[in-house]
Amino acid sequence: MTGTYSSYTTPFLSWLALEKRYSPHTIAAYEEDLRQFFAFLEQTYGDIPLAEIHHSFVRSWLAGGVQGREGAQASPRTINRKISTLKSFFKYALKQQWVTQSVMVKITSPKVNKRLPLFVEEKGMQTIAREGELAQPLFTPDLEGDTRRLIIDILYQTGIRLSELIGLQDRQVDVHLRTIKVLGKGNKERIIPVSPELLERVVAYRQRKARELAVYDTDVLLVNAKGKKLYPKYVYNVVKEILSQVTTIEKRSPHILRHTFATHLTNAGADLNAVKELLGHSSLAATQVYTHNTIDRLKEIHSKAHPKA
Structure with a gap:
């Protein structure tokens, strides 16, 4: 995570650990999603303030910047997880008054076919x-x-x-x-x-x-x-x-x-x-x-x- 956005992501991840009591595995997944998103922003749009991030930037990332394993096209399930990460982050950012509104309000999640849980007989x-x-x-x-x-x-x-x-x-x-x-x-x-x-x-x-x-x-x-x-x-x-x-x-x-x-x-x-x-x-x-x-x-x-x- 670059210094530009780490001042925002670090307290957010700490909040997940201390207040929400998320597992280290879950927090690591959130951290990686945010790292990928902000790296895409910097490469595509330059060093822009958090409050100036537009929902179209998020759409661009989800449409072409998100990749699955080994560079393959990301599945709807993977995209939904990353959307969930950003929704949580911008909700926290709104609460901290870093932004005046969440850019995620105009982002919809793709439909995912529910998988039946595997189990041992x-x-x-x-x-x-x-x-x-x-x-x-x-x-x-x-x-x-x-x-x-x-x-x-x-x-x-x-x-x-x-x-x-x-x-x-x-x-x-x-x-x-x-x-x-x-x-x-x-x-x-x-x-x-x-x-x-x-x-x-x-x-x-x-x-x-x-x-x-x-x-x-x-x-x-x-x-x-x-x-x-x-x-x-x-x-x-x-x-x-x-x-x-x-x-x-x-x-x-x-x-x-x-x-x-x-x-x-x-x-x-x-x-x-x-x-x-x-x-x-x-x-x-x-x-x-x-x-x-x-x-x-x-x-x-x-x-x-x-x-x-």
């Missing part, structure tokens, strides 16, 4: 649950194996996000109430009930950490072999490795386990509003995508079971 998750019966167990018997097992169990049984898992404090797990308190997006708290079996694993894990690690981060629940707080790449690699052994779906990320959690709940008849609260969604619209998988499942059952199907 119940059979695959049951294989993980019964991994002790396998000829080659999925988890090693040491502390790191317990950490890896809890990563999978917590993500699947609670549906929490990657950032929420990494930041999960030890004190947020209440063994007596059998709940986990999660601090999600926008600093919103939600309470998620957990199974007695998962709590037993957590209690055993706590005891093992204290027994085997001379020094470790006592604030967070999950730590690596060195007793340090987990980092995103570590969790991602664990999930990818384990899921690759129980499913053939192409994407095997921590977020897939969140989708799996929600899909299995809706397939079992869970109330959509309850699923919304468990996921920490701000609106029901974000949760309704999981009903499509439920409808597809009902169609499959109908076609196999009904004599006139």
